[in-house]
Amino acid sequence: MKKYSVFAIAREAMRGHKGWEEQWSSPEPKKEYDVIIVGAGGHGLATAYYLATVHGITNVAVLEKGWLGGGNTGRNTTIIRSNYLYDESAGIYDHALKLWDGLSQELNYNVMYSPRGVMMLAHNVHDIQVLKRHVHANRLNGIDNEWLTPEAAKEFCPPLNISRDARYPVMGATLQRRGGTARHDAVAWGYARGASVRGVHIIQNCEVTGVKRAPNGAVMGVETTRGFIGAKKVGVVAAGHSSVIMNMAGVRMPLESYPLQALVSEPVKPVFPCVVMSNTVHAYISQSDKGELVIGAGTDQYISYSQTGGLHILQHTLDAICEMFPMFTRMKMLRSWGGIVDVTPDRSPILAKTPVPGLYVNCGWGTGGFKATPGSGHVFAHTIARDDPHPINAPFTIERFRTGRLIDEAAAAAVAH
């Protein structure tokens, strides 16, 4: 692998950019691997990367039914934060946040992690109480989060309308300064490049159609559109389709898949310095480095795999955005799209071993998985390599829905991501 650097750019500029290599290879699938990862999104590729770098397991295939990073990795709003309420969530999301810091250097790939700050708005007394509780809980867990008065919020984010006459008055806000955004495609590409150079096979356009199990129940491999591929360990990282794959192995999951929509505006000059979220009116917004406003909407109310979603959901979000930021009322929206998110009953992910020996699952990230990508891949690789969860993901079992030991971020109102 040729290292990317300013000298590489200069060298290639002299040679007419003819020397750039493919970032990852596209080999034919082998008959057997040590580990198969189902799903080449950010989480799956990160898992393969850390299997290779941390655990020395390089005989790995990442199977992808479409193209790499073409599912929710390329469809999210790229927001990164770790200010979750519960200790377990704080553990895993802040593990990820620590890895974001330095990820570009580690991967030698600019993932454009930009800790520009994530602000959450309080519009009523209840919001103030809930968000202050989050600030205190976060601080106890060593996570930066602070309370801002409306004036301080306005100073940090000048487009904010803090007028008392606003329809959704801003009564205060929390700010996690380490939160921010990253370039979602680059995360998938960077992990893919790092994994591929260490011998991991990334096999695109290869849909898993079945999971084969031995008479003793253990995993033997997967049936795919490109034939049977054997492996004693299979990690399912298939986001909205996780329950579909798990059903192939005979495991029924506590998951439901919903469309989640997002949209971007036409690109404009820098106008919006940070990420602003409001759980109460369900809107969140940031500005990409290209200049587009990136806006996240809510999920539809029904299970669907259609990757579209209803127009009224977008309209609801845009109504709220225009109320809070009147300067955006005349912006044109360029594109909108939907991704299928797999939601657990407690809105916390599942990263765990399964009742099937050799089968592992990393799913249930719901509406907010992007931010966790490095941490999720890191601890899931550990779970697969050691056949034992990392202490950070140990609480995120499937069994918690039987024992009742939930990680109830749903009740903690982590609605918007």
Place this chain on the structure above:
Amino acid sequence: MLLIRCPYCEEERPELEFRNAGEAHIARSADMAATSDDDFEKFFFIRSNPKGIIYERWRHMHGCARFFNAVRDTVSDRFLLTYKAGEPKPAKLPGAAE
């Protein structure tokens, strides 16, 4: 936005009048206290989440306010059928092969 036919009002109405109420035909145990943890998990948390035909409950919140069941394709979001609560799962779906 979906158009949904309420089997009580016998009318197609916009989705905004309705609330989805999750998977249909999940029977609640008559004796919840005696239900094992395994069975409770299946009843309360485990869902079929199919890619394809789903049997689901809807409530005509801003109409007759009654619950009913629907059969829908989760890939196309097309409704195949709606029927009243308490009626059995339809044996045959419209458009299905003989």
